[in-house]
Amino acid sequence: MSNNSSFWKRFLHFATKAKEIEKEDEILLDHDYDGIQELDNVLPPWWLWGFYITVIIAVIYIFQAWYFDSYNQQKELEAELKIAAEEVEAYKKANPELYDTSNLIALTDEASLAEGKVLFETKTCVACHLGDGGGSIGPNLTDEYWILGGGFENVFNTISKGGRPGKGMIAWETVLSTKERQLLASYVLSLKGTTPAAPKAAEGDIWTE
């Protein structure tokens, strides 16, 4: 403990160069303001070195920022924006279906259709189109008549962008992911030709590919 404290003392002395209390007389200035006196301590080395270092850094910084063209904040920003743009590009490339829906096609494998069915039943489509797609508020999805156009592209588009204003079919693109809408459109198309329990009368026009 005593060792520690003497090390600590020496360290403090090294960092502050403070005069020992017993020797304060040596640096006592002869000012005396109503009994308040002043010690002429040296600037503490820890502070002084910090100050020198900031001065050195400031000089380097001035040259770097104003006179050398190698680096400045504008360039740093540009470099970071470039990296960000590359990352966006890479992400778009890795997830093409998120940005370009023109190549989407109807999925016909059983697993996808099963997934589409689950979405259809859980994402409230059933509330207006019924579980078997026979239709109630929304039109019958099992017949070959389409109000907004049949075929994958139109159906996907209707689900994404919604129906005609005021009809009740909202745009789902902000609610459901591209993948979910693709699965739903695929499932809806797979309902064609099935026989719902209470099919709603046909609306729209016959659609032929």
Ligand code: HEC
């Ligand atoms: C609030 C009721 C409602 C809900 C919920 C709803 N729809 Fe609709 N849907 C409609 C109505 C009404 C129309 C007809 C729109 C029009 O006439 O413009 C429609 C039209 C459609 C059409 C086009 C039909 C055609 O004949 O062109 C598709 C496909 C469709 N909905 C799929 C879905 C899917 C998938 C969901 C679930 C994500 C869903 N709908 C949820 C009411 C609804």
